Amino acid sequence: MSAPLLEVTDLRTHFLTRAGVAKAVDGVSFSLASGEILGLVGESGSGKSVTGFSLIGLVDPPGKIVGGSIRFAGRDLVGLPPEEMRALRGRRIAMVFQDPQATLNPVLTIGQQMALALQAHARVSDRAAAERAAAMLARVGIPEAATRLSNYPHEFSGGMRQRVAIAMALLNGPELIVADEPTTALDVSIQAQILAEMKALARESGTALIWISHDLATVSSLADRVLVMYAGRIVESGPVGEVLRAPRHPYTRGLLDSLPAMAEPGQRLRQIPGTAPSLLALSPGCPFAPRCPRADADCDAPPPRVEADGRLFLCHHPLEAAA
Template sequence: MSALLEVEGLKTHFFTRAGVVKAVDGVSFSLAEGEVLGLVGESGSGKTVANFSILGLVDPPGRVVEGSIRFRGEDLVGAPISRMRKLRGRDIAMIFQDPMMTLTPVLRIETQMVETVLAHEKVSAKAARDRAIDVLARVGIPSPAERIRAYPHQFSGGMRQRVAIAIALLHKPALILADEPTTALDVTIQGQIIAEMQKLVAETGAAMIWVSHDLAVVETIADKIAVMYAGRIVEYGRSGDVIGQPAHPYARGLLDSIPSRTTPGQHLNQIPGMAPSVLHLPPGCAFQPRCRFADAACAVPPPIVDTGEDRWARCVRPLAPEAAL
């Protein structure tokens, strides 16, 4: 498969009065057509900023200071605003975690969806409206021909999120950036949305970056997983490999903290401490203060170690398969 998206050495920093916040610090990955990459990590690890960087949505005092973002061979870093506006929504779509970042509260859903279609395609208003109704039905909105006339405040939080997802699917984009799009949905609708997006990827060859804290969801939908911590990818590989045998202690900790049906009544394992401020990272490995396997060797920046075919971990000594926190 050819590479649709190639991110190389991406660094997105925020220049604040307190210092330089290295929100994304040297991230690299590639994404082929029809491939889904899961970005996993705690809040503040840099997942959302990485997605915003791809779309050119990082506002001052933040900016991309280094690296390249190639979409179909075109470097988007430093691209004119006019060019990015043509790509956003048509070729690259984003589904935000908060649907109110997508929806305008004073406009009907119909107006917002029809205008989204007409902004990129020369079709009639009726054809745009028919497409909008069809997409609303696909994401589980009941009576879409009637509900399309409603305002965002007339929908529940979960329903608004479904509308936001529908808007992202209007143009069948080549790349979808999904920032925890099913967080506000119940389990049944979550399953429907995931199934629909998997179907879209299969039918159109679209690629997708799926940001989530839920490893169970990521395992279901992603072909590959990139685990992020303190602005860097600390483990990367095929979904089954990372979930089945995580090599980095942080990835292992995330998995061990998930409730299991096989251990009812037992205390959940947890990663001690909290994620460090990216303003004041510890020397060497950023995960060192929270890692039970840390020793003197972790006081220097960890190398990238190959742990299998198309798989690596940023760790001095990647964990053996049987290791657990």
């Protein structure tokens, strides 16, 4: 395999708050090949969104990348001058957000907003911009795309608005798209459609995709590989089928058990007891230990990193590998 498109090594994004340092992302490493789809899964506050924003250099203060490197197409994005980072954003790395209602500007037509996204990176006449925008809208499945350019966001349904946002992300033909829970705000039926289309679009254009979600089910139908994050760290990763079939980390098991689709009918859904730990006061041991059914005194020490056959997990007492 050639050099990966994206190689994140020991990424640390901390929030320097008055109450102390919140280690939102603490030593995350992973890599991604061109055209690969990676699922990034975790609870709220696990650091998955901050990881995504770190990649495009848009961590809100007081957040800051304090260590590690993000090599993208041979260049380290950490410490890149702001103007070079800006030129990269939207052109080579694009991002789609959770709530299209909030991301699109309500007082500009979508044609104007798409033209701005194009003109940020190249001299494009308004007319050429409109043509390219219309073509992209048609590609993401918006009917009568050319006439809808003069519409405002509120004139679209929720699903259509997210398609517009996806079209904007695809406009400049990026090599990587970071999608931060883009289907969470949508109806279940629309979710499935968007997932399928997103996968098809990524495959046909060879775009790599990082799909951030709290929903393992969504990721399982989309991703090639999955990373499970907990308290700012990756606790398990591997090919999506294997991880879901035979998780090795008790946290992944807990996430799977809490999926309604996995439960026996008539049984109560199992949930992971307790809540995610405060990122301000993490012990050196396994952060999941207080909630873990398998935890014992060993877990006060940092968990070992076990890597085999393309799979990785950090646990003192991993679950048995599938027979």
